[in-house]
Amino acid sequence: MNAVRSDQLTVGDIVAEGEFTLSRDSLVRYAGASGDFNPIHYRDDVAVDVGLPGVLAHGMLTMGFAVQPVVDWIGDPGRIADYQVRFTRPVPVDAADGAHVRVVAKVGQIEDSACRIDLTVTFNDQTVLGKAQARVFLA
Amino acid sequence: MSVNPDIAGRTFAPVAPYLVGREKIREFSRAVFATHPINHDPEAARAAGYADVVAPPTFPVVVQEATLAQLLAEPDAGIDFTRVVHGDQRFTFTRPIVAGDELTATLTVASVKSLGGHSMVTAVSEIVDQAGAHVVTATSTLVVRGDE
Numbered sequence: 001m002n003a004v005r006s007d008q009l010t011v012g013d014i015v016a017e018g019e020f021t022l023s024r025d026s027l028v029r030y031a032g033a034s035g036d037f038n039p040i041h042y043r044d045d046v047a048v049d050v051g052l053p054g055v056l057a058h059g060m061l062t063m064g065f066a067v068q069p070v071v072d073w074i075g076d077p078g079r080i081a082d083y084q085v086r087f088t089r090p091v092p093v094d095a096a097d098g099a100h101v102r103v104v105a106k107v108g109q110i111e112d113s114a115c116r117i118d119l120t121v122t123f124n125d126q127t128v129l130g131k132a133q134a135r136v137f138l139a
Numbered sequence: 140m141s142v143n144p145d146i147a148g149r150t151f152a153p154v155a156p157y158l159v160g161r162e163k164i165r166e167f168s169r170a171v172f173a174t175h176p177i178n179h180d181p182e183a184a185r186a187a188g189y190a191d192v193v194a195p196p197t198f199p200v201v202v203q204e205a206t207l208a209q210l211l212a213e214p215d216a217g218i219d220f221t222r223v224v225h226g227d228q229r230f231t232f233t234r235p236i237v238a239g240d241e242l243t244a245t246l247t248v249a250s251v252k253s254l255g256g257h258s259m260v261t262a263v264s265e266i267v268d269q270a271g272a273h274v275v276t277a278t279s280t281l282v283v284r285g286d287e
């Protein structure tokens with residue numbers, strides 16, 4: 001396990017990055033695992049009927065994978081003490097090309113034995129989550 | 140139909156206990172691209188001091204879901220499901236969820252606010268273990284779009 005200490009960190013440091021490729025398969029898998037079977041996440045006809053450009057990724061799927069680079073950096077999923085996001089922009093997932101979502105995790109604030117990590121999550125160079133912050137327990 | 144502001148402060152009955160299975164944690168982990176061994180391998184989890192595999196940080200949504208269903212079904216709440224958009228989400232942990240936990244969730248409506256014809260409903264689900272000890276609080280803000 002990585003034993004990251006607060007005195008090793010500086011506000012603004014990039015501690016982790018990740019790139020995730022979502023396909024329609026990813027959305028079906030998340031629907032099954034989470035129990036969220038809203039058809040806008042797997043049926044284009046339903047999505048278009050309610051005024052969307054097409055099938056969208058579940059916001060909770062994006063929230064779910066966006067924190068994983070932080071988990072891998074700190075080395076233990078049990079060290080995430082608090083995690084919040086605002087859903088600001090949808091992620092359309094093309095049937096053929098999917099969607100590529102990028103995550104950059106930076107140190108936002110440092111405490112004695114914890115830190116706040118701020119996530120920048122982008123699709124097509126636009127952020128899709130606002131105020132995406134994880135509070136992480138350090139060694 | 141608009142959201143009834145009087146539901147602010149209302150606490151619902153606890154939902155039926157949710158028994159967290161090891162394979163469910165693995166399934167959910169695969170779905171959110173969580174590849175850490177502590178999410179999948181009981182030996183790795185035990186080596187890190189946990190009783191069994193640890194759920195990813197957003198797993199509590201699976202337990203919270205039944206409480207949100209209660210809220211949406213509340214007859215006098217006036218929440219039209221087809222107009223609901225998920226505004227924001229937060230999980231605040233006392234400890235992580237581990238396979239074998241039996242969790243009970245209880246929802247309270249923290250606030251109902253109006254904003255430009257829309258309603259913002261903030262729902263707080265307190266999730267406790269079989270001993271009644273707090274595990275995680277899941278907070279959702281639902282945006283209910285007004286009539287166009």
